[in-house]
Amino acid sequence: MSTMAQSFVIKTPCSSANIGPGFDVIGLALSMYLELHVTVTPSTESKQPLNCRITYEGEGEGTDEISLDPEVNLITRVALYVLRCHDQRAFPAETHVHIKNPIPLGRGLGSSGAAVVAGVMLGKEVGQLHHLTGERLFDFCLMIERHPDNVGAALFGGFVGTYLKPLTPEDTARVEIPLSEVLPAPAGGIDTGIRPPEPPHGIGHHIKFPWAQEIKAVAIIPEFEVPTAKAREVLPAQYPRNDVTFNLQRIALLPVALGQSPPDPELIYLAMQDKLHQPYRQTLIPGLTEIVESMTPATQPGLLGVCLSGAGPTILALATSNFEEIANRIISKFKENKIVCNWKVLEPAEGTTVVRTR
Numbered sequence: 001m002s003t004m005a006q007s008f009v010i011k012t013p014c015s016s017a018n019i020g021p022g023f024d025v026i027g028l029a030l031s032m033y034l035e036l037h038v039t040v041t042p043s044t045e046s047k048q049p050l051n052c053r054i055t056y057e058g059e060g061e062g063t064d065e066i067s068l069d070p071e072v073n074l075i076t077r078v079a080l081y082v083l084r085c086h087d088q089r090a091f092p093a094e095t096h097v098h099i100k101n102p103i104p105l106g107r108g109l110g111s112s113g114a115a116v117v118a119g120v121m122l123g124k125e126v127g128q129l130h131h132l133t134g135e136r137l138f139d140f141c142l143m144i145e146r147h148p149d150n151v152g153a154a155l156f157g158g159f160v161g162t163y164l165k166p167l168t169p170e171d172t173a174r175v176e177i178p179l180s181e182v183l184p185a186p187a188g189g190i191d192t193g194i195r196p197p198e199p200p201h202g203i204g205h206h207i208k209f210p211w212a213q214e215i216k217a218v219a220i221i222p223e224f225e226v227p228t229a230k231a232r233e234v235l236p237a238q239y240p241r242n243d244v245t246f247n248l249q250r251i252a253l254l255p256v257a258l259g260q261s262p263p264d265p266e267l268i269y270l271a272m273q274d275k276l277h278q279p280y281r282q283t284l285i286p287g288l289t290e291i292v293e294s295m296t297p298a299t300q301p302g303l304l305g306v307c308l309s310g311a312g313p314t315i316l317a318l319a320t321s322n323f324e325e326i327a328n329r330i331i332s333k334f335k336e337n338k339i340v341c342n343w344k345v346l347e348p349a350e351g352t353t354v355v356r357t358r
């Protein structure tokens with residue numbers, strides 16, 4: 001370990017998963033960033049639990065959703081998982097992690113995916129685990145967030161297709177280890193000494209798709225949360241064959257349609273339709289079906305397509321112009337159900353970066 005003080009910033013983008021038909025496959029990194037400002041000041045004695053002090057500003061600040069206990073906070077807990085897989089039981093004394101988080105929690109903009117990716121990168125950096133490649137970091141992410149779309153986009157950036165490879169039976173068993181064993185429940189500061197299960201190699205992969213630079217993402221963000229776990233519970237275990245075929249036809253178009261310049265609005269609109277998750281999530285997001293079906297490029301100049309962002313409730317409208325009008329139309333639809341929204345224009349973003357400041 002270095003005896004010099006060091007500081008660095010980890011920057012991880014938010015993301016929108018699915019983009020209509022690409023359930024658990026497609027992810028788009030977007031230009032709103034979780035930042036960790038990290039300082040490690042060598043000290044022989046730390047009074048902090050696990051040698052780590054957390055401070056926080058941004059979404060969820062001061063609420064029960066964001067803990068400042070390093071054993072409980074999602075970001076530091078994930079970092080500890082990476083460290084403990086490499087026989088480092090705690091953070092180096094003394095670590096300060098200042099979290100700046102503008103990504104709204106539980107809204108379908110990949111706040112947990114960004115937290116997991118930033119946490120894995122934090123473990124790599126403070127543990128000086130320089131041998132961990134991007135692909136290997138992805139394995140660690142997938143032991144925690146088990147759908148690859150958000151974490152793939154947040155780690156690698158851009159517009160990505162993600163997929164899981166068949167594993168050997170032993171490796172499959174390792175991936176299926178309950179999350180409670182991967183990220184053990186906080187033990188009140190007591191180190192149980194247990195080495196967590198290491199991820200198998202090559203669980204997940206990604207491929208980058210082109211993105212036409214004219215296309216922007218308008219995110220309409222309702223003020224209520226839909227936890228991803230709840231939004232997955234409403235999905236059926238089996239689907240009618242016609243609905244699966246419907247999505248396969250559209251997923252074959254989507255990466256091509258969004259990469260073409262100039263964009264073809266009719267093609268993109270068609271390519272963003274879905275029958276595998278959005279219809280079922282309507283029960284959690286009042287007005288969802290009407291919002292997705294009520295606007296087309298023909299009725300709304302500048303619009304290319306509309307979908308649910310991730311597990312929702314955020315709506316993502318892809319557009320080339322008239323962003324405010326498009327957002328206002330969706331906001332007024334939500335208002336009919338007494339739901340208040342915020343909105344932002346976002347652009348595709350690069351993946352997670354680490355910048356050394358000292």
Ligand SMILES: Nc1ncnc2c1ncn2[C@@H]1O[C@H](COP(=O)(O)OP(=O)(O)OP(=O)(O)O)[C@@H](O)[C@H]1O
Nearest residue numbers: 074105106107108109110111112115227228310311
């Ligand atoms: N910066 C953060 N620091 C600590 N915990 C976080 C942070 N961001 C998210 N979380 C945790 O993740 C939870 C939200 O995760 P959830 O998967 O439900 O929504 P999401 O990731 O925002 O949406 P989606 O997966 O649909 O894009 C929060 O309640 C919180 O526990």
Ligand SMILES: N[C@@H](CCO)C(=O)O
Nearest residue numbers: 017023024147310311
């Ligand atoms: N593909 C996941 C993304 C969650 O953000 C889902 O739709 O449940």
